[in-house]
Amino acid sequence: MKKEIQIKNLQETTILAKKIGKQLFPGAIITLDGDLGAGKTTFTQGLAKALNITKVVNSPTFTIIKEYDGDLSLYHMDAYRIEDELEDIGIDEYFFGDGVCVIEWASKIISQIPQERLHININVESVTGRLFEIIPYGEKYEHICEELFYV
Amino acid sequence: MNDIVVLAIESSCDETSAAVIKNGTEVMSNIVSSQIDIHKKFGGVVPEVASRHHVENITLVLDAAIKEANCNINDITCVAVTKGPGLIGSLLVGINAAKAFAFSHDLPIVGVHHIAGHIYANNLVENLEFPSLALVVSGGHTELVLMEDHNSFNIIGKTRDDAVGEAYDKVARVVNLTYPGGPQIDRLAKSGRETYKLPRVMLNQDNYDFSFSGLKSAVINLVHNANQRNESINIENLAKSFQESVVDILVGKTLKALKNYNVKQLLLAGGVAANSDLRARLQVEMKNYSHIKLIIPPLKYCTDNAAMIGVAGTFAYLNGVRDDLSLNGKASLEL
Numbered sequence: 001m002k003k004e005i006q007i008k009n010l011q012e013t014t015i016l017a018k019k020i021g022k023q024l025f026p027g028a029i030i031t032l033d034g035d036l037g038a039g040k041t042t043f044t045q046g047l048a049k050a051l052n053i054t055k056v057v058n059s060p061t062f063t064i065i066k067e068y069d070g071d072l073s074l075y076h077m078d079a080y081r082i083e084d085e086l087e088d089i090g091i092d093e094y095f096f097g098d099g100v101c102v103i104e105w106a107s108k109i110i111s112q113i114p115q116e117r118l119h120i121n122i123n124v125e126s127v128t129g130r131l132f133e134i135i136p137y138g139e140k141y142e143h144i145c146e147e148l149f150y151v
Numbered sequence: 152m153n154d155i156v157v158l159a160i161e162s163s164c165d166e167t168s169a170a171v172i173k174n175g176t177e178v179m180s181n182i183v184s185s186q187i188d189i190h191k192k193f194g195g196v197v198p199e200v201a202s203r204h205h206v207e208n209i210t211l212v213l214d215a216a217i218k219e220a221n222c223n224i225n226d227i228t229c230v231a232v233t234k235g236p237g238l239i240g241s242l243l244v245g246i247n248a249a250k251a252f253a254f255s256h257d258l259p260i261v262g263v264h265h266i267a268g269h270i271y272a273n274n275l276v277e278n279l280e281f282p283s284l285a286l287v288v289s290g291g292h293t294e295l296v297l298m299e300d301h302n303s304f305n306i307i308g309k310t311r312d313d314a315v316g317e318a319y320d321k322v323a324r325v326v327n328l329t330y331p332g333g334p335q336i337d338r339l340a341k342s343g344r345e346t347y348k349l350p351r352v353m354l355n356q357d358n359y360d361f362s363f364s365g366l367k368s369a370v371i372n373l374v375h376n377a378n379q380r381n382e383s384i385n386i387e388n389l390a391k392s393f394q395e396s397v398v399d400i401l402v403g404k405t406l407k408a409l410k411n412y413n414v415k416q417l418l419l420a421g422g423v424a425a426n427s428d429l430r431a432r433l434q435v436e437m438k439n440y441s442h443i444k445l446i447i448p449p450l451k452y453c454t455d456n457a458a459m460i461g462v463a464g465t466f467a468y469l470n471g472v473r474d475d476l477s478l479n480g481k482a483s484l485e486l
Contacts, residue, residue: 037321065238
């Protein structure tokens with residue numbers, strides 16, 4: 001079931017990301033959509049903290065995919081620069097593996113992404129306020145969403 | 152001493168490129184896929200020369216690089232190739248081409264880090280002297296790298312979020328400029344004044360790290376608020392205000408590093424090295440550091456190209472670096 005969470009500032013984004021990050025499992029997929037500056041990379045940095053990734057997680061916009069080692073590997077992807085939805089960037093190699101895939105601007109390559117995933121829309125409501133719409137596709141992701149009610 | 156002639160290949164990002172470099176200083180050829188009309192030049196079986204179409208481009212740029220260098224294949228000492236970081240599918244096109252060439256001509260292979268290449272572009276202007284400090288500024292990277300010797304790289308500062316070139320492109324998009332945004336903002340800034348107050352994130356912190364995400368957000372908010380109030384934005388002044396903030400941060404952090412590290416050269420590297428205010432400010436500031444030589448490579452060696460990989464490959468080869476046919480690409484590779 002879809003869940004909406006109101007966020008007041010950057011710190012709350014990080015807290016929410018950590019809560020979700022703690023529930024991730026090998027092969028988990030998170031897709032992120034939201035305007036420039038909405039906080040997609042900030043959210044991913046929070047997830048990385050939950051996975052005990054110590055390296056700096058910075059924007060993958062130009063390199064498209066960045067990999068990090070942690071409790072689970074993190075594959076941080078960004079489709080911002082992709083113009084052809086079907087361009088083969090080798091993204092499918094990363095799905096169904098042992099790591100976690102986070103895909104920013106996911107809607108630009110949605111046909112390349114497996115159906116089962118946790119989708120998050122970040123809506124800008126004010127300078128620091130954001131509305132997170134969290135939409136689970138598949139049982140495992142429903143479970144993550146339900147857990148968010150209890151934390 | 153025999154000449155060292157390196158055939159170099161770069162395919163880590165959008166460009167497919169091949170080059171032939173002599174002795175780490177002389178560019179015999181440097182072919183970049185986006186700079187040539189492959190249709191026209193080769194009578195074209197290539198449907199489209201778009202970005203990241205490395206497979207279609209690779210043999211054409213290799214062929215062109217060898218022809219233009221006008222060298223005998225027997226004169227080639229080794230093959231240098233970018234092994235990372237970058238998209239793995241893109242890297243592997245270059246790496247496999249390098250392997251095929253090396254195998255068929257019985258040559259050693261030298262894998263090169265993409266950022267090492269950007270830094271070594273400076274050696275085409277003047278021989279590197281150590282220690283030296285490199286400011287690497289591009290679409291994907293913003294780093295301060297200290298070099299104590301050839302092939303020795305110590306990243307003393309890096310961006311914690313967006314790279315500077317990326318901030319340029321995203322700000323350009325917010326004000327409806329076309330891609331790539333950097334050159335356009337630079338051009339508009341020339342006729343603008345700094346009238347908008349924008350932050351200098353992390354400038355006064357006691358480290359060499361950068362952050363451009365907050366600056367990007369500040370511009371987005373500024374434009375958004377103006378739109379809501381039906382006020383118009385002076386685009387030239389916004390461009391100048393943004394650029395001043397960027398240059399303050401880049402130059403401020405670089406000077407901070409120069410005060411603490413006793414270097415002989417300051418090297419500028421990466422595509423943002425084309426920025427006119429960045430160049431001008433560095434040239435002015437460096438007058439106060441007469442013992443440090445500022446080097447800025449020509450623009451064609453600042454954006455992604457194989458010549459820089461050939462130069463870095465030459466010095467790696469001289470230092471004994473050898474890879475074999477098991478060389479693999481790595482998406483996230485440490486410098």
